[in-house]
Amino acid sequence: MDIYQQYAYSYPHKLAYREFDEPLPLKKVWQTENRTKLFAYLHIPYCEMRCGFCNLFTIANPKQGLDRYLTALRREAQAYRTILSDIQFEEYAIGGGTPTFLDADQLANMLAIFKYDLGVDTNKKYGSIESSPKSITPEKIHLIESYGINRISIGIQSWIEDETKQLGRPQSLEVATKAVEQLIESIIPEVNIDLIYGIKGQTVKTWQYVLEKTLAYSPTEIFLYPLYTRPLTGLAKLHGPPKNDIRLSLYRQGRDYLLSNGYRQVSMRCFRRVDAPIIESEYDSTTNGMVGIGAGARSYTSKLHYSGHYAVSRKAIKGIIEEYSNQQDFTSIHYGIRLNEEEEIRRFLIKSLIDGGQLSEHQFEGKFTQSVLDMEVIQDFFNQGLLVQEGDWIKLSKRGLELEDWIGPQLFSSQVNDRMNSFQLI
Ligand SMILES: C[S@@+](CC[C@H](N)C(=O)[O-])C[C@H]1O[C@@H](n2cnc3c(N)ncnc32)[C@H](O)[C@@H]1O
Numbered sequence: 335m336d337i338y339q340q341y342a343y344s345y346p347h348k349l350a351y352r353e354f355d356e357p358l359p360l361k362k363v364w365q366t367e368n369r370t371k372l373f374a375y376l377h378i379p380y381c382e383m384r385c386g387f388c389n390l391f392t393i394a395n396p397k398q399g400l401d402r403y404l405t406a407l408r409r410e411a412q413a414y415r416t417i418l419s420d421i422q423f424e425e426y427a428i429g430g431g432t433p434t435f436l437d438a439d440q441l442a443n444m445l446a447i448f449k450y451d452l453g454v455d456t457n458k459k460y461g462s463i464e465s466s467p468k469s470i471t472p473e474k475i476h477l478i479e480s481y482g483i484n485r486i487s488i489g490i491q492s493w494i495e496d497e498t499k500q501l502g503r504p505q506s507l508e509v510a511t512k513a514v515e516q517l518i519e520s521i522i523p524e525v526n527i528d529l530i531y532g533i534k535g536q537t538v539k540t541w542q543y544v545l546e547k548t549l550a551y552s553p554t555e556i557f558l559y560p561l562y563t564r565p566l567t568g569l570a571k572l573h574g575p576p577k578n579d580i581r582l583s584l585y586r587q588g589r590d591y592l593l594s595n596g597y598r599q600v601s602m603r604c605f606r607r608v609d610a611p612i613i614e615s616e617y618d619s620t621t622n623g624m625v626g627i628g629a630g631a632r633s634y635t636s637k638l639h640y641s642g643h644y645a646v647s648r649k650a651i652k653g654i655i656e657e658y659s660n661q662q663d664f665t666s667i668h669y670g671i672r673l674n675e676e677e678e679i680r681r682f683l684i685k686s687l688i689d690g691g692q693l694s695e696h697q698f699e700g701k702f703t704q705s706v707l708d709m710e711v712i713q714d715f716f717n718q719g720l721l722v723q724e725g726d727w728i729k730l731s732k733r734g735l736e737l738e739d740w741i742g743p744q745l746f747s748s749q750v751n752d753r754m755n756s757f758q759l760i
Pocket residue numbers: 381387388389390429430431432464465466467488489490491528529530559560561562563564
């Protein structure tokens with residue numbers, strides 16, 4: 335079985351989005367939606383380098399245009415505030431790319447747009463921001479603290495310079511160490527560290543070293559990512575998928591080590607310290623909508639998902655960012671996918687089991703007037719030992735967790751698969 339098919343944290347994937355027949359006014363799109371307890375997302379599509387494994391919507395080292403991008407971001411935030419004056423946000427994330435790639439003045443500007451133009455009360459609501467070792471400075475940390483952001487995530491990937499080099503992400507150990515130390519010493523309540531396993535040349539011994547060095551900082555959260563070599567990325571051009579695939583055994587090693595050292599498993603990738611703060615948010619990703627601003631950000635209503643265009647190559651992404659930065663009118667949307675009830679059910683299953691770690695039988699029945707236990711695919715998963723039930727909650731079993739990336743795509747519809755397969759990736 336090829337476990338490593340796809341990280342299905344959202345459904346349908348952006349590759350299934352298409353141009354709508356005609357632009358849809360934002361006001362109409364959100365008119366009948368619950369506009370409270372929404373998730374706010376802000377996307378910064380810039381990084382100091384383009385890592386060999388990464389296919390996210392971002393470009394490295396833009397020479398200019400950042401201030402124009404932020405001005406467009408303000409226009410988009412203001413359009414939402416004006417058209418949907420009653421929207422209320424319950425949770426938020428600022429991602430990318432690397433939001434901390436912005437210099438301190440630009441970061442301050444971006445945070446002000448998010449808080450005052452879009453209306454996200456960053457100090458009162460639960461939220462998160464992404465960062466990278468090279469871009470972290472005391473001044474930026476101070477800004478993040480003053481906006482009351484609860485969680486900062488940093489991509490370390492490996493503490494071994496040869497391994498980050500293999501990943502096409504040359505990273506100095508000194509810079510990485512200093513950045514993590516600064517974050518741990520800050521008053522940001524939660525620090526997450528991202529690590530990657532399955533790197534060419536990585537062994538049980540080097541992985542153990544990386545895990546131990548990470549745990550020495552006792553971060554609130556650790557994400558363990560299996561390496562994916564995705565089309566059009568630097569790594570794909572360099573050496574394609576791994577020949578000697580030891581990702582499953584490295585996963586088990588990482589999981590067992592973290593579980594026996596004070597962490598609990600939330601999903602295949604996410605491990606949280608047992609004494610980490612309880613996340614205080616009433617946002618429910620299976621039910622509540624999301625407003626995403628910035629080029630590359632998506633937004634979800636209950637029956638419609640939308641975003642700007644998607645691409646992977648630098649040239650294409652640059653063009654999309656340029657178009658976004660010049661856009662004056664943000665009152666309508668033109669690109670995305672509509673969800674019928676079948677797709678809504680599939681999304682609910684994926685969001686609950688894969689993203690959230692558990693599915694409420696009772697909530698499913700209330701929403702879709704059928705029992706989730708009557709679904710063939712769910713019965714199959716139970717029969718294969720991939721799910722367990724604890725009272726109302728259905729969760730991935732230990733085996734299910736390690737097969738999460740295989741389970742997710744089993745829940746995709748053939749229509750969505752067809753759309754994804756026929757997407758012309760540039
Ligand atoms: C949103 S990204 C990047 C955050 C930040 N820009 C950085 O790189 O430090 C979050 C994480 O996804 C993981 N990731 C992205 N692409 C991946 C891939 N192809 N294979 C494995 N992990 C990947 C990396 O661990 C990365 O830190």
